[in-house]
Amino acid sequence: MVSALAPRPLEGQVALVTGAAKRIGRALALALAEAGASVAITFRNSEAEARQTVADLEKLGVQAAAFRAELRDPAQIRAAVDAAVARFSRLDILVNNAGRFETAALESLTVEQWDAMFETNTRAPFLTAQAAYPHLKAARGRIINIGSLGGLHPWATHGHYCTSKAALHMLTRTMSKAWAPEISVNCVAPGMIVNGEVDPEFEHFARRTPMQRNGTAADVAAGVLFFATSPQFITGQILSVDGGLGL
DSSP states (O other): OTTTTSSSSTTTTTTETOOOOSSHHHHHHHHHTTOOOEEEEEEOHHHHHHHHHHHHTTTTTSOOEEOOOOTTTTHHHHHHHHHHHHHHSSOOEEOOOOOOOOOOOOGGGOHHHHHHHHHIIIIHHHHHHHHOOOOOOOHHHHEEEEEOGTSSSSOOTHHHHHHEEEEEEEHHHHHHHTTTTTTTTEEEOSBEEEEBSSOOGGGHHHSSSSSSOOOHHHHHHHHHHHHHHSOTTOOSSSEETTTTTTT
């Protein structure tokens, strides 16, 4: 997280974080606000949580707004981006955070499950970036995708999830070449992330991790802030935030 004593490096910039009403997305939005950015978030069903997140963002001295959007609907994606730009008059940072996660046996996956996973985890980031492209190009902005350790290593019971995140990683690299030099595009790939509480179900991951703990939303936020504030010469990178679990 950004130190309270440090300058606010994102002062005057505007960030859009998808799926940021709660959990990791909320932490990312708050971290960007602490760094000085005004923040727009999208949500689907979590309106009460989104309103609370906006209130908490505003307490950090920045402007904030929330826009409802079903990210499996291309029209709603474009409407959300347009609304954010209309509200803040610019867009500097896009964080494609919204994602879908599901456990399923590969041999019994349905077409509907496969398509829903890709619509949320791969197609939505592409369409959101495409809608944001002219605004980010004008601002010489940044796109930060939230990938996954599962996009780098196969998990037998998460075939559609892993494949969708691997595709997002390749999309990151493709966009970084297609939209340079105006826009830098990078990806943060978290490992096992928990909400702070000790959950015996996930402790075996901590024991397998060289850093001997599971990750937190703050760890993911640190990766996002790195790409949001680093030189734009850093582009097309996949940053694992996993404590070494993927080694």
